Amino acid sequence: MRQKMASNKNQHYVPQCYLKKFSTDESKAAICLYNLNKKKLIENAPIKNQCSKNYFYGEDLALEKALQPIEGSSLK
Numbered sequence: 743m744r745q746k747m748a749s750n751k752n753q754h755y756v757p758q759c760y761l762k763k764f765s766t767d768e769s770k771a772a773i774c775l776y777n778l779n780k781k782k783l784i785e786n787a788p789i790k791n792q793c794s795k796n797y798f799y800g801e802d803l804a805l806e807k808a809l810q811p812i813e814g815s816s817l818k
Contacts, residue, residue: 750806756793757813765789 754761762770772786799805 750803751796752790752794753796753798753806754792754794755798757809758789759813761789761792 761773764773766772766774766786771790772788773792774783774785775787775792776783799809
């Protein structure tokens with residue numbers, strides 16, 4: 743049986759709205775990055791997987807939900 747992924751589990755410590763400013767595609771879904779540990783250039787790395795950690799702000803999601811309106815308003 744496959745478990746349902748928790749909503750807001752992947753929490754960004756660098757807001758996605760900032761990363762989108764550096765996007766490499768028109769959909770603003772990917773950035774170009776350099777992995778220092780592997781010494782490797784990664785083109786079109788999905789923004790949704792960058793600068794984030796599962797439950798970075800806690801599993802209760804209180805802080806994550808409080809930050810969402812602020813992050814959303816910075817897109818304008």
